[in-house]
Amino acid sequence: MHTLAKKIMREDQFPMVFCPGCGDGTITHLVGIAIDELGIIDDVCTVGGVGCSGWLASIFNVDFFKAIHGRTLPVAIALKLTRPSRKVLVFTGDGDCAAIGGNHFLHACHKNIDLTVVMINNQIYGMTGGQVAPTTPLGSTTPTSPYGKIEPALDLCKVAEAAGASFVSRWTTAHPKQLLRTLKKAIMHPGLAYVEVITQCPVQSGRYVHGSGDPVHLLKWIRENSLTKTQMEKLSPEERAGKMLIGDFLEEIRPEFTAKTYQFMAEVQASKKASVDLGR
Amino acid sequence: MVVASKEGTVKIVQGNGACVEGALIAGCRFYAGYPITPSSEIAEEMARRLPLLGGICLQMEDELASINALAGASWGGWKAMTATSGPGFCLMQEGIGMAASMETPCVIVNVQRGGPGSGQSTAPAQGDVFQARYGSNGDYPMISLAPSDAQEFFDLTIRAFNLSEKFRTPVTILADEMVGHTRESIYIPPVEEIEIINRKYPTVPKDKFLTYMPDPDDLVPPMPAFNDGYRCVVTSQVHTEGGWRADGAQAAKLIQRLIDKVERQIDYITDVESQWIDDADMAVISYGAPMRSAIRAVIDARERGMKVGWMKLRTLWPFPAKQVQEVAQQVKWILVPEMNVGRMVLEVERVAHGACEVIPVPKFGGRCHTPGDIFKPIKETYR
Numbered sequence: 001m002h003t004l005a006k007k008i009m010r011e012d013q014f015p016m017v018f019c020p021g022c023g024d025g026t027i028t029h030l031v032g033i034a035i036d037e038l039g040i041i042d043d044v045c046t047v048g049g050v051g052c053s054g055w056l057a058s059i060f061n062v063d064f065f066k067a068i069h070g071r072t073l074p075v076a077i078a079l080k081l082t083r084p085s086r087k088v089l090v091f092t093g094d095g096d097c098a099a100i101g102g103n104h105f106l107h108a109c110h111k112n113i114d115l116t117v118v119m120i121n122n123q124i125y126g127m128t129g130g131q132v133a134p135t136t137p138l139g140s141t142t143p144t145s146p147y148g149k150i151e152p153a154l155d156l157c158k159v160a161e162a163a164g165a166s167f168v169s170r171w172t173t174a175h176p177k178q179l180l181r182t183l184k185k186a187i188m189h190p191g192l193a194y195v196e197v198i199t200q201c202p203v204q205s206g207r208y209v210h211g212s213g214d215p216v217h218l219l220k221w222i223r224e225n226s227l228t229k230t231q232m233e234k235l236s237p238e239e240r241a242g243k244m245l246i247g248d249f250l251e252e253i254r255p256e257f258t259a260k261t262y263q264f265m266a267e268v269q270a271s272k273k274a275s276v277d278l279g280r
Numbered sequence: 281m282v283v284a285s286k287e288g289t290v291k292i293v294q295g296n297g298a299c300v301e302g303a304l305i306a307g308c309r310f311y312a313g314y315p316i317t318p319s320s321e322i323a324e325e326m327a328r329r330l331p332l333l334g335g336i337c338l339q340m341e342d343e344l345a346s347i348n349a350l351a352g353a354s355w356g357g358w359k360a361m362t363a364t365s366g367p368g369f370c371l372m373q374e375g376i377g378m379a380a381s382m383e384t385p386c387v388i389v390n391v392q393r394g395g396p397g398s399g400q401s402t403a404p405a406q407g408d409v410f411q412a413r414y415g416s417n418g419d420y421p422m423i424s425l426a427p428s429d430a431q432e433f434f435d436l437t438i439r440a441f442n443l444s445e446k447f448r449t450p451v452t453i454l455a456d457e458m459v460g461h462t463r464e465s466i467y468i469p470p471v472e473e474i475e476i477i478n479r480k481y482p483t484v485p486k487d488k489f490l491t492y493m494p495d496p497d498d499l500v501p502p503m504p505a506f507n508d509g510y511r512c513v514v515t516s517q518v519h520t521e522g523g524w525r526a527d528g529a530q531a532a533k534l535i536q537r538l539i540d541k542v543e544r545q546i547d548y549i550t551d552v553e554s555q556w557i558d559d560a561d562m563a564v565i566s567y568g569a570p571m572r573s574a575i576r577a578v579i580d581a582r583e584r585g586m587k588v589g590w591m592k593l594r595t596l597w598p599f600p601a602k603q604v605q606e607v608a609q610q611v612k613w614i615l616v617p618e619m620n621v622g623r624m625v626l627e628v629e630r631v632a633h634g635a636c637e638v639i640p641v642p643k644f645g646g647r648c649h650t651p652g653d654i655f656k657p658i659k660e661t662y663r
Binding site: 042043045047050058061062063064065066067068070071073074075076077078079081082083085086103104106107261264265268269 | 310312331332334336338340341342344345346348349350351352353355356357358360374375378505506507509510511512513514515516517523
């Protein structure tokens with residue numbers, strides 16, 4: 001077995017559950033490298049959602065919580081608050097995060113709580129059989145949008161930024177170097193770090209959205225259609241249709257929820273009111 | 281910082297306030313909730329008190345978030361609680377089933393109000409008693425306690441935490457609007473007289489630890505906190521002893537153990553109080569706020585020479601079958617007043633099994649029985 005896998009991952013969980021050609025293996029590998037290079041494995045715990053991406057959280061040899069569908073972030077928030085030294089890594093999918101867990105996503109971002117949220121965007125409900133997701137491109141036909149998707153794909157990076165996340169990035173499985181660099185920064189960022197990873201799903205979105213189950217073809221498609229801000233600006237509005245914006249969009253140091261909570265707690269305890277409240 | 285004092289104290293509080301006192305003494309240091317009448321005073325008092333004790337009180341975006349935050353806090357190593365009412369209790373059901381399956385200690389208080397739907401936010405009801413038992417999907421154990429006054433709300437909140445920690449399972453407290461909002465005196469015993477139970481910690485070497493390996497005596501697995509080095513595998517799926525997804529036989533084994541760890545200790549868990557049963561021809565069995573009217577009605581009946589006794593159920597789930605069965609074999613009639621269309625009366629009927637006549641005394645629509653509402657059927661039935 002690979003030395004990194006031996007060091008960072010649960011050997012008994014190999015071979016992985018992902019379909020052949022799935023991008024989740026690439027992301028697992030990169031997160032593993034990031035944890036190893038940062039030397040933080042004892043402080044890491046993972047929270048996985050429901051969907052293919054949730055199982056990504058299970059591979060690492062750390063405490064692992066597999067939440068019910070959509071509820072990763074409330075669990076993660078409580079894990080962070082009950083021991084602030086924890087590095088809580090959340091692995092969620094586009095259905096888990098943007099649809100059923102959308103409200104929790106808004107409020108976790110709004111808290112700017114120190115979590116790393118890796119959102120694996122395969123643009124479809126993979127595990128349940130390829131149904132349409134909020135992130136599925138406009139017009140796509142899927143088993144539950146047989147006549148084409150009516151609304152455009154939801155841009156969760158914009159949502160994260162608007163809601164108050166202080167670190168927002170989007171990369172793809174076709175950009176492993178950039179993604180690794182961003183993951184390392186995101187994990188160490190003191191605030192809510194949202195990292196979206198667009199990934200190929202040969203079995204579902206490949207088949208339904210892109211008309212190909214070939215992972216190489218799909219990776220090429222991702223590479224050709226994901227553009228940086230500079231590249232995007234060179235295109236006319238018509239040419240931009242269907243293109244995905246990638247890059248590190250936001251990185252700011254802002255007040256963080258856990259630190260603030262403990263600071264408030266200390267202040268309240270120190271104040272005169274505290275002694276009155278406790279004296280019974 | 282101590283919560284209970286060395287000497288006992290008397291306080292005048294709302295039932296909801298008594299619940300907070302009990303929770304803080306039991307060691308609750310994490311609260312996550314969403315405002316909902318008639319439970320909100322619990323959240324407000326927790327918000328004021330918890331930071332003083334090094335605890336954390338969060339107002340979440342909804343009840344889904346609240347129950348899941350409890351699970352996170354519990355695996356973070358803290359004792360955690362939420363309080364809600366019917367509509368919020370509905371939203372929590374998936375999380376409660378998850379907590380039962382994940383064997384995650386936590387306490388859920390439901391200060392019941394009228395239903396269904398948004399129901400009657402400021403009126404009492406007991407319509408959620410079956411939801412508390414069967415509200416989540418699949419088979420799972422449930423412990424539910426029902427206070428009938430502020431003192432019991434205090435006592436049972438401590439007991440709820442103790443049972444939750446001992447059996448590693450969510451425990452629900454089914455209060456009602458009247459119990460939650462009635463302001464009355466409670467006695468807080470000296471701290472050394474209060475029994476506090478904490479979850480078992482693993483004793484095996486860290487590399488031999490399996491997240492769901494139960495101890496043979498009580499079928500409860502020891503529980504570390506996350507990042508203590510045990511590398512827990514906590515999955516919402518039905519799981520093996522290692523925590524991974526189970527096959528059919530493994531799933532059946534887990535579900536059976538979850539049920540058995542509670543059912544085998546039913547005598548320890550179930551808690552009833554009774555009076556005048558020994559010579560009684562008739563018994564009134566109730567719980568929560570209607571119990572108080574029931575006791576008054578029974579006293580009135582006794583004063584008129586009718587041999588009537590009463591039994592108060594402080595534990596609703598697991599149902600105190602043995603205790604109710606004994607009453608059923610003693611008396612000719614059992615009356616069951618409750619603020620719903622007749623729920624727990626079905627359980628009484630089941631365990632009475634024809635030994636006596638079981639008569640529902642329902643009252644719903646947001647009002648509690650008066651003593652007269654219960655005295656009337658006593659008088660009409662008693663021959």
